[in-house]
Amino acid sequence: MTSAASDNSRNRADALPKSWNPSEVEAEMYERWVAAGYFIADAESDKPGYSIVLPPPNVTGSLHMGHALDHTLMDTLSRRKRMQGYEVLWLPGMDHAGIATQNIVEKQLAVDGKTKEDFGRELFIEKVWDWKRESGGAIQWQMRALGDGVDWSRDRFTMDEGLSRAVQTIFKRLYDAGLIYRAERLVNWSPELRTAISDIEVKHEDVEGELVSLRYGSLDDNEPHVIVATTRVETMLGDTAVAVHPDDPRYQALIGTTLYHPITGRQIPIIADDYVDPEFGSGAVKITPAHDPNDFEMGLRHNLPMPTIMDERGRISDTGTEFDGIDRFEARVKVRERLAAEGRIAAEKRPYLHSVGHSERSGEAIEPRLSMQWWVKVESLAKAAGDAVRNGDTVIHPPSQEPRWFDWVDNMHDWTISRQLWWGHRIPIWYGPEGEVVCVGPDEVAPEGWVQDPDVLDTWFSSGLWPFSTMGWPNSTEELQKFYPTSVLVTGYDILFFWVARMMMFGTFVADDPVLTAGKNGATQVPFKDVFLHGLIRDQFGKKMSKSRGNGIDPLEWIRDYGADALRFTLARGAQPGGDLSVGQAHALASRSFVTKLFNATKFALMNGAHTGALPARGDLTDADRWIIDRLEEVRAEVDSAFDGYEFGKACEALYHFAWDELCDWYLELAKVQFAAEGSRAEATALVLGNVLDAVLRLLHPVIPFVTESLWQALTDGESVVVAAWPQATGVPADAVSAxxxxxxxxxxxxxxxxxxxxxxxxxxxxxxxxxxxxxxxxxxxxxxxxxxxxxxxxxxxxxxxxxxxxxxxxxxxxxxxxxxxxxxxxxxxxxxxxxxxxxxxxxxxxxxxxxxxxxxxxxxxxxxxxxxxxxxxxxxxxxxxxxxxxxxxxx
CATH class of the missing domain: 1.10.287.380 (Valyl-tRNA synthetase, C-terminal domain)
Structure with a gap:
């Protein structure tokens, strides 16, 4: 029997390819896993539940390195828990990406000289759905290439009927609780997209501007006047005050008086406010409440008028001046020219480097603009989200990120949730002929003749429900009972405040819902128990990857050139809680070499008869045998501890050095001598080597699933390492003498x-x-x-x-x-x-x-x-x- 086992191993070694070529193996292997149903979660299982919801990528998106890191870490956790005997649900899905998707379809229409208005709202939305069905979701096949073990049978989309019902349900609950209201406030406005956009869709860049000093009041130096400096001279058309510091002696006599506005002819007041820095410039600042966040707050404090001087396209409007109808940037030049002609430019314009917000979607400079929008009152919601972490209901990993969390949720401003788009969840507010307002729930019908609000909801509103809406809420489902709250959220620290905070606010808001408290996990106050925050991916020089720098890496190219395992190992090996990771070609080559080393070592072992089975008694083993078995146990414990603490890099380092340095470079060489002895010594060595490789392949499988599957099946003749048991503690004391x-x-x-x-x-x-x-x-x-x-x-x-x-x-x-x-x-x-x-x-x-x-x-x-x-x-x-x-x- 022993000889037959060794012979069988040699036959399986011959069946392995001469070398590991991932492009010939990975795609077919992945589809075999899917067909076998390994990733489908059974909500009726008696196994303990473990769940992760995939941060939904945009339907317009493609796999980038940030996605690849996220997905690798989530897949690692899911595969390991499945091997540990948990019923695992890794739930995939996509976000409808309101702005990005509508922008794509509008650009397609523009090729034929058409706009969305030419089709009307309903027909345009149909065209977006057509695009989604034909071209959207390319990222899904890319996820398959990476090896994502998600439950495709539960794939979700934020615009699906069930998720739309969840959006309408929570909107009404928040509205009825007085937490959603409509008000005119300052927002980030995109003139090109003609909608408000969220803070996360605004990227701040340093740009070279011009600092212009202009003169308010009299041109006579002996008469009252004030000089202010600005980089946005066109906004002076909306100025309603000039502000100075209350203790600035230069302006004491002017506070409370008015000055002549040189273009509109209005008299505007000089106000005193502690916000003004008397050391900057002239110590006086112009106040445009409708087009600057700080000015808006000052306008509220001093009850100033707030005229909006730009329309939705960024053109000057309603000022009663010759600049009406002109684009904001053209107006910047023309206003300056008129002021110069009147002698009101107090100093030569000079270059000035300053930070300007730009739309992530359209690339243009955003315009702070006063606008009527729908808002969520966040004070109580944010407090509950903060308390959940303070109370330990949700644990943030690493703890060093907690202060950032509290700083955000404890100082959160009300959230603008309306977008001036057609693609998205339409706000369920209806208006009556006499100005009546009603919020319509999912099982309600609006009164006949009433008109629905034209705006749609911010996509972060629907994605904020993701942990429970994807499992069927507000309906009672087996998934909610088995898998909610989710076990862990894996995401980058850069969106801690935007997405994580919203999910926590919504999750705590509906915490008392009987649908959520009736599950096997009992009552819960949070949508996830752990939040693991990893860092950003940087290039090999530590620089942030960006299109402008040209230093981005396409993960699909790495999969093609080095294999998915090499990509995954590179990312997991560099992932530490909260820390950024640098990657470059050298890292990918090193990971590919490791995969190759593992393949060659296992094939060599099989050729020498290595196989699994009951080990001989400890006394019948050599020092080398006992040493490698004991080292394996030490590494297993180290790996378990690291994975439990989300220290992926530490786990990978331990496995890398054990597999390469100790198993391959030492024990395999020592084993060659023992194999040469033949007889019982050779057989014992074959068993030790086979059992150690078996455990190593299972420990490595969550990170490098493809090569480990191929090798484990050849070594053990088992069904699949995907459903193999995770290595357990042996309980055998280590032999210090042999070591x-x-x-x-x-x-x-x-x-x-x-x-x-x-x-x-x-x-x-x-x-x-x-x-x-x-x-x-x-x-x-x-x-x-x-x-x-x-x-x-x-x-x-x-x-x-x-x-x-x-x-x-x-x-x-x-x-x-x-x-x-x-x-x-x-x-x-x-x-x-x-x-x-x-x-x-x-x-x-x-x-x-x-x-x-x-x-x-x-x-x-x-x-x-x-x-x-x-x-x-x-x-x-x-x-x-x-x-x-x-x-x-x-x-x-």
């Missing part, structure tokens, strides 16, 4: 190899040698392994000692005597060592001179001095070592 012996053997082999290199011996060249003191060092059992790995042979006839080295080990010193006669070209070696000696002497001289310089020592930091001392000590050692070797070569 020390192997450590000593490794040190001895390493020192012999180093000595051989110093002697100029080729790596594969065998040299006659005597090993003296192995018995005293407790390494009798390791004699064959040391000789084999150090490329040594027995002394034989005519053995003459030409070189020797002593290696101090834990229990004794081993002396290695070598006969290198005829193995070394003495002249070549002498020249090599003379060159090395010259370099070492130069380094010694340079560091000695520097350390003898009193002026340098007095000024240099202690750390710098210590570093130079270390360099000097190393140089001294090298000079002594090389000089001794040259003396040996010269026969002195």
């Amino acid at each position: 020390q012996r192997i450590s000593d053997a490794q040190r001895l082999i390493t020192e012999i190899r180093r000595f051989r290199s110093d002697q100029g011996l080729a790596d594969k060249q065998k040299v006659a040698a005597k090993l003296i003191g192995l018995d005293a060092a407790g390494l009798t059992e390791q004699h064959a392994s040391v000789a084999n790995l150090a490329r040594l042979t027995g002394p034989g006839d005519g053995f003459a000692v030409t070189a020797s080295v002593e290696v101090r080990l834990s229990g004794a010193t081993v002396t290695v005597e070598l006969d290198t006669s005829g193995a070394v070209d003495l002249d070549v070696e002498r020249r090599r060592f003379e060159k090395d000696l010259a370099a070492a002497e130069k380094e010694l001289a340079a560091t000695t001179v520097k350390l003898g310089n009193e002026a340098f020592l007095a000024k240099a930091p202690e750390a710098v001095v210590d570093k130079i001392k270390d360099r000097r000590d190393v140089a001294e050692t090298e000079v002594a070592r090389i000089s001794a070797r040259l003396a040996e070569l010269s026969g002195k």
Whole structure:
């Protein structure tokens, strides 16, 4: 039976390809997993539930490195929990991306000279649905290429009927609770898109502007006047005050008076406000409440008029001046020219670098604009979201991100939720003929003849419901009972405030809903128990990836060039809680090499008969066997602890170094000697190697699923590692004696190899040698392994000692005597060592001179001095070592 198992292993090794070529394997393997139903969650299962909802990518989007990182980490968690015996639901879906999607379809219409108004609202929306069905969701097949183990049978879309019902339900509940209201407030306005946009869709960039100093009031220096500076001179058409600091002595006499507005002719007041910085510029600022956030707040404090001077397209309007109808940027030039002609430019315009918000979607500069919008009153909602973390109902990983969370939710402003679009969830507010207003719920009908509000909801409103709307809320479903609250939310810290906060606000708001409290998980106050925040991906130089820098990486290209496993391992290995990660081609190549190493090592093991099964008794194992088994157990515990703490990088590092450094570089080499022994020793080695590889492949599977599946099936002949059990603790105490012996053997082999290199011996060249003191060092059992790995042979006839080295080990010193006669070209070696000696002497001289310089020592930091001392000590050692070797070569 034993021989048959080994023979079977060799046959499966032959069935593996000659080398690992991911492009030939991954796609078919993934579809096999999907067809087998491995990723489908059973809500009726008796297993404990574990759930993650995928942060919904935009229907317009494609897989970028941020997605790839998110998805890799979520898939890693899901696959591991599935192997640990949990019923896992990783629920996928997409966001309808109101602005981005409508923008795409409008641009397609524009090619034919059409606008959405040419079709009307209903027909235009149909065209958007057509685009979604034909071209939307390209990211889904990209997710398959990455290996995402999501439950495709539960795929959701924010505009689906069920999710739309959830949106309408919570809107009405918030409205009825007095938490949704309509008001005229300042918003981020996109003139190109003609809608308000959210803060997350505004990207601030430093731009070169012009600082213009203009004069209000009299042109006579002896009459009241004030000079203010601005980069947006066109907004002076909407100025309703000039503000100064109440304690600024220059303006005390002017506070409470009025000044002549040079273009509109109005008299505008001079007000005093602590917000004004008297040290900046002239100490006076123009106030345009309808087009600047700070001015708006000041306008509220001082009850100032707030005229809007731009229409929805960013054109000057309703000012009664010759500038009406002109684009805002053209008006900036023309207003300045008129002021200059009237002598009101007090100083030459000068360049001024300042931060300007730009629309992420259209690229244009956004316009702060007073607008009538729908708002969510967030005070109580934000407090509940903050308290959930304070009370420990939701735990943020890493804890260092908690202060940012509290800073945000404790200082949150009301949220504008209306968008001037047609694609999206239409606001369920209806207006009657006499100005009546009613909010219509999902099972209600608006009165006949009433008109619905034309705006739609911000996409963050519907995605804020994602953890429970995707599971069927507001209806009672098996999914909600089994999988809600979700186990963990994985996302980047950059959207902590926008998406995470909204989900927490909505989740805590509906926490008492019987639909959510009736589940197997009991009452809950939160939508997820853990929030894991990873950092941003940067290039290999630590710079943020962006289109403008041209340093972005397409993850699909990496999948094509290196394989999905290499991409995933690169990302997971660099992921630490809250920390950014830098990636470049070198990282991908290193990950591909690791995958290749794992493939080659497993194939070699199979060719030598490695297989799984019951291990022999500990007493029948060698030191090497016990050492590798014990090290595996230590690594397993380390990996479990790291994954439990969302320390993906730590888990990957532990597995990488164990698999490469210890299993492949040491145990496999030691195993070759044991395989050569044949009989029971070879069989025991085959079992140890097979069982260790089995566990390593299962531990690595969540991160690199494709190669581990191929190798695990070949090794075990099992169904799939996807549904294999996660390695468990053995409960067997580690053998410290065996570990020390192997450590000593490794040190001895390493020192012999180093000595051989110093002697100029080729790596594969065998040299006659005597090993003296192995018995005293407790390494009798390791004699064959040391000789084999150090490329040594027995002394034989005519053995003459030409070189020797002593290696101090834990229990004794081993002396290695070598006969290198005829193995070394003495002249070549002498020249090599003379060159090395010259370099070492130069380094010694340079560091000695520097350390003898009193002026340098007095000024240099202690750390710098210590570093130079270390360099000097190393140089001294090298000079002594090389000089001794040259003396040996010269026969002195």
